[in-house]
Amino acid sequence: MVYLDSAATSQKPRQVIEAINNYYVHHNANVHRGVHVLSDESTQAWQDSRQIIAGFFSADPSQLILTRNATESLNGVAYGWADHNLEPEDVIAVTHMEHHANFVVWQQAAKRNNARLHVLDIDEQGRLDLEKAAAQLAHWGQRLKLVALTHVSNTTGVVNPVEEVIAVCRRLEKKAGQPIRVVVDGAQSAPHLPVDFQSLDVDFFVFSGHKMLGPMGVGGLLVKHDLLTSGQLRPWLFGGGMISAVFTDRTDFHPQPDERFTAGTPDVASAAGLAAACRYLQALGMDQVEAWDRQLVSYALERLGELPEIELIGPTQARPGAVQLDRVGSVAFLYRGVHAHDVAQVLDSEGVEVRSGHHCTMPLHLKFGWQATTRASFQVYSTKQDIDRLLDGLSKVKQIFVGPRPAVAP
Amino acid sequence: MSLDLYQQNILEELRRPRHKGVLEPADYVVDRLNLSCGDGIKVYLKTDPNTKTIVELAWQGEGCAISQAAMSLLSDEVIGRTLAELDRFGQVELEQLLGLEDITPGRVPCLMLGLEALQSIEV
Numbered sequence: 411m412v413y414l415d416s417a418a419t420s421q422k423p424r425q426v427i428e429a430i431n432n433y434y435v436h437h438n439a440n441v442h443r444g445v446h447v448l449s450d451e452s453t454q455a456w457q458d459s460r461q462i463i464a465g466f467f468s469a470d471p472s473q474l475i476l477t478r479n480a481t482e483s484l485n486g487v488a489y490g491w492a493d494h495n496l497e498p499e500d501v502i503a504v505t506h507m508e509h510h511a512n513f514v515v516w517q518q519a520a521k522r523n524n525a526r527l528h529v530l531d532i533d534e535q536g537r538l539d540l541e542k543a544a545a546q547l548a549h550w551g552q553r554l555k556l557v558a559l560t561h562v563s564n565t566t567g568v569v570n571p572v573e574e575v576i577a578v579c580r581r582l583e584k585k586a587g588q589p590i591r592v593v594v595d596g597a598q599s600a601p602h603l604p605v606d607f608q609s610l611d612v613d614f615f616v617f618s619g620h621k622m623l624g625p626m627g628v629g630g631l632l633v634k635h636d637l638l639t640s641g642q643l644r645p646w647l648f649g650g651g652m653i654s655a656v657f658t659d660r661t662d663f664h665p666q667p668d669e670r671f672t673a674g675t676p677d678v679a680s681a682a683g684l685a686a687a688c689r690y691l692q693a694l695g696m697d698q699v700e701a702w703d704r705q706l707v708s709y710a711l712e713r714l715g716e717l718p719e720i721e722l723i724g725p726t727q728a729r730p731g732a733v734q735l736d737r738v739g740s741v742a743f744l745y746r747g748v749h750a751h752d753v754a755q756v757l758d759s760e761g762v763e764v765r766s767g768h769h770c771t772m773p774l775h776l777k778f779g780w781q782a783t784t785r786a787s788f789q790v791y792s793t794k795q796d797i798d799r800l801l802d803g804l805s806k807v808k809q810i811f812v813g814p815r816p817a818v819a820p
Numbered sequence: 821m822s823l824d825l826y827q828q829n830i831l832e833e834l835r836r837p838r839h840k841g842v843l844e845p846a847d848y849v850v851d852r853l854n855l856s857c858g859d860g861i862k863v864y865l866k867t868d869p870n871t872k873t874i875v876e877l878a879w880q881g882e883g884c885a886i887s888q889a890a891m892s893l894l895s896d897e898v899i900g901r902t903l904a905e906l907d908r909f910g911q912v913e914l915e916q917l918l919g920l921e922d923i924t925p926g927r928v929p930c931l932m933l934g935l936e937a938l939q940s941i942e943v
Contacts, residue, residue, distance in 0.1 A: 749884035751857055751930065755825060767857050781858040781882060810826045811834075811885075 412762045412799045417564050417598060417740045417769075417787030419620045422687070426623060429686035433679040440675055442651065456678045459685035460668065466688035467600075467615070467632055469607040475631040475671040476681055480597040481511040483616035483631035484558075486671070487593055488519040489646035491614075491637065492556065498524035501550045503557045505530045505538055506777055507566065510770040512558050512595040526553075529773070535725040536566035536774070537736070544578045552586045559592075561599035565771045565783065566724030567707065567737040569599070576611055589613075591637075597621055597629075601789065602703045602738045604696035607632045623691060623789070624684035628677055638667040649673035691790075699790055703738050706788045710741040710797045717801075719746045719808060723783055740787035742769070745804075748811045750782035756810060757784075760803035762796075825927070826885060829919060833889035838896050843878035852937035854929050859883030861891050861934045865941075872903045872943070884930050886923075891934030893917045903943045909935055 413421060433455055439448035441456045457471075464474040477483045492502070502516045506529050520527040528550065530543045538559070547554055557579055562569050576592050583590040593614040596605060601622040607615055612634070619628040637643045645652055645663055652673040655662045664670040691699060714720050723742040728735045745753045754766035765785045768775045775783070786800055843864035851862035861881035867874055877899050879891055894917065898906060914931050915923060923931055 749857075749859075751859075751884040751886075751927075752826070755884075755927070775858065810831070 412796045414786040414788070414792065414796060414800060415763050415765045416601070416789035416792065417621065417785065418765050419626065420601060420623050420789045421791065422625065422683075423623055423690050425690055426625060426683045426686045430625060430679045430683040433682045438679075441678060452678055455682050456676060459678070459681035462685040462688050463630060463681070464632075466692060467605050467607040467617075468609070469632050470635075472667055473607070473632050473635060473638070474668065475633065476676065477629050477631055478627055478677075479620065479629035480595060480616040480618040481515075481629075483614075483629055484511055484515045484593065484595065486631055486646055487614050487616075487643075488515050490671075491591070491643045492516075492519045492525075493522060494644055495642060496520075496523040496525045496555055499553060500525040500555045501528050501553045502526070503528045503530055503547060503550075503554065505543075505559045505570070506532045507536060507538070507563045507568065507771065507774050508558070508560055509564055509595065509597065510772065511597070512560055512593070513773060516556075516558055525555075530559075532774075532777075536563065536568050536723070536778075537725060537729075538568075538570055538575075540571055540574055540578075543575065547578060547590075548582055552588060554582065554586070554590055556591045556593065558595070560595040560597075561605075562596075562602070562739055563724070563771070563774075564598045564740065565742055565769045565774055565785070567740045567742070568724055569603070569736045569738055571736075572612070573610065580611065598739050601699075603700050613637060619680065619684040619687065622684075622687055624687035625680045628680035628684045631671075633667070643671075645670055645673070647671070647673040651675070694790060700738065702790065703788055704734065706792055706794065706797065707737055707739070707741060708735065709794050710786060710788075710800075713797055713801050714741060714743055714804075717804065719748075719812065720744070720804070721746060723780070740785050742783045742785035744780060744783055745807060748807060750784045752811065753784045753804075753807050756807045757800070757803040760799075760806050762800050762803040764800070825920065825923075827919065830885055830889040833892040834885055837888060837892040839877050839879060839899075840881075840892070841878040842880060843876055846876075846878075848941050850937045850940050852933050852940065854883070854887070854933055856929070857884070859887050859930065859933060861887065861937050863891075863934065863937050867903065874899050874901055874903065879934065881934070883933065886918075886927055886930040887933040890914050890918060890931050894934055894938070898938065903941055906935075906938050906941070906943075909939075 437451040437455050439452040441453045460471045464471040504516050517527050533539050572594050579590045579592050591613040594612045596615050596617040600617040615632040620626040652664050652670050654664050711726050721744040750766035754764050767782050846864035847867050848865040853860045863879045866876040877895050
């Protein structure tokens with residue numbers, strides 16, 4: 411079987427599964443709660459894991475809030491920051507290419523706070539037009555409070571110029587005399603690109619562990635120090651662990667940010683699994699991981715581009731003057747005359763697993779009039795042979811739907 | 821098993837769908853969208869005012885082979901039946917119409933799309 415659906419979720423290395431297993435077999439106990447040896451070991455595993463995961467993003471562990479996934483992290487920013495800091499008529503800007511997780515969350519936060527959602531336009535290749543976006547953002551002046559955009563599109567594979575967008579926001583906030591917060595959705599970038607949270611100068615960065623070789627059920631939210639120390643980001647989940655003292659009429663929250671945002675028993679085993687995934691990727695080297703992914707994307711674009719029945723989604727040529735194509739992780743396409751579900755089903759029968767549908771980017775699909783697309787996506791274990799198998803599978807699609815008809819079986 | 825989905829009779833329905841078109845004016849116009857894949861089917865019906873028997877039917881749709889073939893075959897089956905009789909159809913009947921066994925759970929919504937549109941008519 412050829413697995414080409416890693417953008418939905420990656421497969422897990424043995425080291426990750428062993429880390430989870432090892433935790434439950436040898437160290438399982440609740441964290442911070444007991445004075446016994448197992449509780450100490452569990453607490454140590456939790457803290458070590460947090461250290462490794464934060465380090466993977468060049469962040470300090472105190473800046474890392476572990477959540478279930480990128481979606482939960484984005485909701486955390488909405489409930490913990492937006493709901494306390496947005497005024498009526500304020501503006502949240504998102505792009506037209508966002509995954510529903512980074513779209514619906516802001517659409518609903520805007521509704522709750524009587525704020526406005528501005529959708530930044532994209533061009534025919536699915537790229538953000540930086541100049542146009544900068545002008546649109548500048549237009550809102552002091553009303554602009556938050557910009558949320560994805561680092562890498564899960565549908566077109568486009569790598570957004572997040573550094574430039576952040577720089578634009580920093581210029582605009584100087585002019586406005588008040589901060590503009592930026593959220594970067596790293597669900598599709600963390601698995602393929604080196605991410606340095608500090609030098610990115612972003613306010614919030616979110617990621618999902620399960621897309622970067624880690625287990626399902628663990629992800630993270632990285633937060634700039636000033637948002638944590640100033641109390642602008644407030645807890646949105648309450649309960650045990652996140653408190654320092656509780657009285658019948660009030661509660662003092664934990665002074666340490668990583669504790670303040672972790673209510674209830676955390677998923678230590680998954681954190682250990684994600685830490686193992688981070689170590690695995692670090693051992694490969696994220697520069698190597700990126701280079702390999704770029705080779706696969708370019709090979710897939712080249713091979714699929716040879717087929718007249720295939721219409722590729724997203725950019726296939728580098729921007730003018732750019733050294734490389736601004737695209738990683740996946741290649742999605744339309745098969746002329748055949749529905750994406752049928753394409754995926756035939757591929758499945760040929761042992762090739764791809765995703766079909768709207769990939770949680772309905773606004774993007776509606777904009778371009780795509781009913782559904784088929785997507786092949788990659789990870790460190792993907793090979794060019796996998797892409798060759800995809801091409802073989804697509805010839806079967808042609809045989810069935812376009813003809814010549816297969817010979818009738820005896 | 822899954823390749824059997826694309827047996828000749830289903831591909832034939834795709835190439836020559838039955839009763840595909842628009843019926844205007846119609847007594848009933850109903851539609852159904854499968855939001856997970858964007859497939860949609862719209863059905864136009866003319867019925868006998870007294871017996872509520874379906875006398876004419878046309879449908880429009882875009883979608884995968886299963887949703888389109890199921891609607892095509894179903895359209896022939898329901899003409900001549902009353903609206904109340906639409907309740908007799910379900911997943912099993914559609915599978916029989918298409919000659920499919922054990923359709924995977926992921927494709928059941930495709931199979932049912934047209935029927936659900938029809939069954940949304942309040943009798």
